[in-house]
């Protein structure tokens with residue numbers, strides 16, 4: 001059984017940690033590899049290598065740095081299917097979903113190729129007589145990304161290409177549940193011939209996270225994961241003087257007004273709820289109908305029942321398993337909790353039998369109706385293929401319900417009324433808003449804007465925010481007087 005290694009200073013080396021975890025295929029429980037739990041000594045080695053690598057990298061002109069990214073784009077495109085297959089094997093999503101996530105990753109590489117322009121400073125001539133003032137952007141130094149399991153390839157790319165283009169060196173800490181994808185990508189990236197120490201990968205879990213948060217040469221931390229850990233990473237990172245951006249969990253509501261197009265809305269909502277088996281931070285979770293809803297509810301039920309669940313590499317499969325057996329139990333427990341609170345099952349996917357994959361962590365698409373708006377299920381991130389359906393009388397009440405929630409990652413509305421859409425856009429408390437859109441995922445040039453407990457920090461991932469995050473501003477005030485000029 002392969003034991004994964006760390007990539008430090010341009011070499012694959014064994015972790016100094018003896019303990020390992022199993023990387024499992026969620027559709028079969030087959031052991032794919034062993035991943036070291038990692039420790040502070042691994043992080044110290046990576047941090048030192050990255051610190052050395054930074055000295056050369058920051059002195060490399062930005063126009064040269066982005067040449068590596070142009071090559072990276074082609075490398076990822078040429079290996080898209082291979083990377084996607086690895087994503088399917090370790091995360092359980094479908095091949096189409098896995099390819100789609102890598103397309104989003106590549107978009108960020110493309111966008112970061114624009115850093116020579118995005119990193120430009122500002123200049124004011126004559127702020128006083130004979131004095132000019134300007135601002136330049138310089139890299140932070142060593143930065144690191146701590147990633148979640150649900151997008152094994154994409155999420156690191158919300159940060160990595162910008163960090164490198166801006167002149168930082170980097171340490172990747174993939175989720176210990178899905179370490180194979182980034183291991184494969186870093187193996188491919190060896191072909192870029194980056195200077196040693198510029199790119200590093202440390203495998204592991206909590207101990208590695210703590211060491212990254214504590215190590216003095218690490219200046220910036222980008223975290224994506226659950227809110228409890230995001231808050232922990234944000235406060236501990238700040239306590240150690242680091243710049244931190246920490247994206248957390250979500251509970252995304254979608255309002256459907258009676259004037260929405262039923263067929264289109266059904267299709268989009270169903271894809272949003274059940275895509276990636278509901279394990280997306282932008283998965284629609286609570287569907288809130290306003291006013292008349294009978295026809296829409298029937299349409300949701302019909303579409304939910306027809307969604308094929310199975311192994312992500314099999315044809316026609318639209319939804320895979322959830323990540324672990326514990327996740328499956330947790331989701332089932334939450335459904336039971338909703339029933340206990342007074343909800344009703346319209347579609348029950350709790351105990352499916354998927355032929356040939358009896359050991360997989362499968363839950364089939366499930367709809368639970370009429371859970372109490374102030375209950376536990378309505379407030380809890382499920383992270384599984386469960387649609388909670390609630391009915392409310394007015395748009396104002398629906399917006400009040402949304403704004404009462406603790407998360408603020410995404411909120412969507414389906415309507416043909418521009419006025420209601422505009423009111424929603426203005427009043428809904430979420431960082432990513434969808435209007436007749438089911439997954440309001442910002443493209444690479446926009447920030448991934450979570451609010452409330454979905455984000456801790458200031459500057460988000462992607463786009464200009466990433467360039468600001470990975471640079472520090474230096475303001476120079478300069479005086480040159482005529483009187484000092486020597487005659488030649």
Ligand code: NAD
Nearest residue numbers: 147148149174175205206209225226229247248249250281
């Ligand atoms: P997680 O919080 O369990 O793990 C995320 C990372 O933190 C992993 O690398 C893990 O090794 C590390 N970690 C876990 N527990 C830790 C601890 N106690 N101390 C230190 N480090 C720890 O998240 P997950 O289950 O991998 O991912 C799912 C969560 O991520 C969901 O809540 C989802 O909404 C969220 N998510 C958010 C976004 C976003 O953009 N806001 C995107 C994707 C996923």
